[in-house]
């Protein structure tokens with residue numbers, strides 16, 4: 481059953497219709513990928529559902545209407561997100577970075593509990609470190625971490641707030657293949673443990689390999705949705721990624737995910753990862 485429901489979401493920046501009538505569902509523990517060429521509206525979607533930009537339509541979490549709520553109120557109800565350029569607090573250890581989201585000031589906690597709001601338990605930080613495989617780095621400072629580890633800490637920090645869903649905006653950007661694969665394994669573990677994920681990324685090996693369901697945007701509209709195996713063969717998706725002028729036979733080799741097509745400069749057609 482759908483836990484996160486978005487209905488007919490629309491966003492316009494002046495005359496630019498960045499999103500039009502986008503509907504999307506995420507079930508508990510489901511990992512849904514939101515993909516599309518550059519400028520398709522993916523970040524705008526996350527900005528809109530998290531309340532950072534005004535939008536038409538409706539956003540619902542666990543049956544509660546979030547539409548019109550400010551970002552902090554949506555976060556309090558369990559909607560977390562990461563940013564494309566999410567930075568860690570460099571003066572804090574990994575554990576302390578997680579505590580920033582996990583621990584609320586006493587008065588906020590008391591106020592929230594009075595009105596029945598969720599309060600993350602003390603184990604939230606330890607659980608997030610374990611799920612992301614970061615226990616051995618708990619006392620490290622961000623300067624000591626690799627790029628891949630920093631991304632894992634960013635996800636752990638969102639997870640430490642015990643959200644119902646995390647929207648991840650390009651978490652694999654800048655990672656090498658091995659780091660991206662490790663991130664994928666950890667994201668799958670987060671979802672399998674019950675936290676829903678909405679994953680935006682241009683790394684098609686990652687997206688195709690771990691997502692349960694994909695939604696594809698082009699020019700702010702949904703052009704395809706379904707399981708990865710079906711979406712990757714959808715003619716509208718192939719055209720969106722390669723450009724309308726390029727006709728690609730079904731069995732033709734495809735460029736790697738994220739590699740610009742020479743014809744269009746757009747990222748490669750979604751391709752399934754190789755399985756070993």
Ligand SMILES: Nc1ncnc2c1ncn2[C@@H]1O[C@H](COP(=O)(O)OP(=O)(O)OP(=O)(O)O)[C@@H](O)[C@H]1O
Pocket residue numbers: 493496497498516517518519520521522523524525
């Ligand atoms: N603040 C803004 N003001 C005006 N136009 C904007 C603004 N933010 C985004 N846009 C436009 O909205 C459209 C969608 O942009 P968005 O960043 O959501 O796409 P995206 O799919 O996330 O792209 P990318 O994969 O490159 O990150 C684009 O045409 C973009 O130029």
